[in-house]
Structures are given as structure tokens and as C-alpha cells.
Amino acid sequence: MKSFFLMLSLFLGITSYTEAVELKQAKKSSTVFIQNKGQWDNSVLFLAKIKGMNAWITKKGIRYDI
Structure with a gap:
């Protein structure tokens, strides 16, 4: 049971970190x-x-405006 919670905690931590990195990169994008x-x-x-x-x-x- 402990290993299940450990794996779940690791998974959630990695997932939230990945989403934060993607959001930061999206904000740097110059396309609006x-x-x-x-x-x-x-x-x-x-x-x-x-x-x-x-x-x-x-x-x-x-159509493009340059």
C-alpha cells in the first residue's frame, strides 16, 4: 500500500511540473x-x-500583412 501511494505521489508531482513548464513556454510564445x-x-x-x-x-x- 505504501508503494502505491509513493508511485501516486511521484506521478502527480511529475504531471504538475510538466504542466507548469508547458504553461511557461506557452506564455513566451509571440503568436497571439x-x-x-x-x-x-x-x-x-x-x-x-x-x-x-x-x-x-x-x-x-x-491573408498576410507584412
């Missing part, structure tokens, strides 16, 4: 997606801001 909630033309679904460039994701494809 903004959903269109009526602030742009209806054909636009999302705006992706990627390192000084805008990528407009529309119903028909992707």
Missing part, C-alpha cells in the same frame, strides 16, 4: 490569436499576430 467578435469584417474569423506580421484568417483562406 484574436477571435473576431464583430470588430472586423464578417469574413474574418481570427487575427493572428506573429512577430511583426498580421495573418487574417478568413472563411476563404489566409
